[in-house]
Amino acid sequence: MSEIVRLGVIGTGLKAADYAKSWARMPEVEFVASADVSAASRKRLGDICLEAGKPAPREFDDYKVMLAECGNQLDAVYVSTPHAFHGEQAIAVAEAGLDLFLEKPMVTTAAEANALIEARNRAKSVIVVAYNGVLSPLVRDTHERAMAGEFGDLVSVSATIWESWSSNYVGHWKQRPELSGGGFMFDTGAHMMNTVCFLVNSDFDRVSAYMNNRGKDVDIVTAVAGRLTNGALVTFNAAGEGPPGCASHMTLFYSKAIVRIDAWGAWREISVGGKPGVREEATSAHQENPLKSFLGVKFGREQNMSTVENGLRFARLWDAIKASAAKDGEPIQIADIA
Known part of the structure; x- marks a missing residue:
């Protein structure tokens, strides 16, 4: 199995941009697509990729369109949006059959958590929550x-x-x-x-x-x-x-x-x-660069604790x-x- 991950990003705010500075330099990561309502934050993520010598990801202002148009070109999605959107977006990623690295807190209610578990079980997706x-x-x-x-x-x-x-x-x-x-x-x-x-x-x-x-x-x-x-x-x-x-x-x-x-x-x-x-x-480098933990779980090198x-x-x-x-x-x- 290739350990190159084609990554999509939902939510390109400051946290995603900060992580991207190191993620874009990881040889096993390719940023394929990004979705955010802010064109400026999408461009910032693209510029970070270009500075690292990687192509800028395709940009979308609607994550649903991103999943529909790029889903078959992605292996995983990182979600880093305001907390209230996590449930809907995480479930959509799982239903698209993609693995998910999800910012904390996971969801806002137990009902959303149960729905995410059901979507994960149907798709057999890998989901890791980004808790330090x-x-x-x-x-x-x-x-x-x-x-x-x-x-x-x-x-x-x-x-x-x-x-x-x-x-x-x-x-x-x-x-x-x-x-x-x-x-x-x-x-x-x-x-x-x-x-x-x-x-x-x-x-x-x-x-x-x-x-x-x-x-x-x-x-x-x-x-x-x-x-x-x-x-x-x-x-x-x-x-x-x-x-x-x-x-x-x-x-x-x-x-x-x-x-x-x-x-x-x-x-x-x-x-x-x-x-x-x-x-x-x-x-631990995993706390500074938690994507390494996600990749470890995705490729079977680590047990998923989160x-x-x-x-x-x-x-x-x-x-x-x-x-x-x-x-x-x-x-x-x-x-x-x-």
Whole structure:
């Protein structure tokens, strides 16, 4: 099997352009087509390809036309659009029989997640969700060791993430609910929730949530208390207003160990027997160039750890958080809304 990937891009904004600077220089990647409502951003992507010595992709202002006209010339599609469009576009890519590298968060609701899984199963497509955390070797190693029982039983999780998000994205689509699907908790906070969902290897059973918009049209601060189906307890704290910067601290308490790690898997500390953990730093080109992970999965060199199934677990959690916050913290049973 040839390991040349003919790539289409849906959404040629700043993230796609930033990634393209390295992707266009990869010998195994050919940019064939791009779709975006902005002609300027499409041209920027084309110029990046030309600067790398590659042909510029064909341009479309409608992704449906791109899939119809170029589908048989593509092997895979990268989707990097505002969150609210992910579900429709991802399902369309899968239904076209193409493999998919999908930006986070995967979709906005559990219904969309289930529909994407069904489309994936029918087409037998490869779908990888572009979460930095699950691509981190420290997160993957933590997951494997926890599943092997090294840390004992999971007791509880305390996860916090913060960013000067409210001021960073004034006027940005991320603060427009019809495009973003949520505020800080669903944007930067998605890294925290997804990494926790991956590490605990359990669905949520019940959650209670509060949100504060702090004068914005979307949530800026969110606090969640939840219980997993395996009985462990989880708290999330997302603060999208504060001094400049962005960081995350997550602590997983097991019966035999305490694991501290950040949402992106950049560092980890494991404490055993009451002894302080030593700080480990992640070094992985896959976090800087996540397309390498996608290609590894597509060509069978890697196991897909960032799956649509974990995306469904996260989507169910997000549905419950929204439902509880809308009722001022009333506890929500996941099974009642799934």
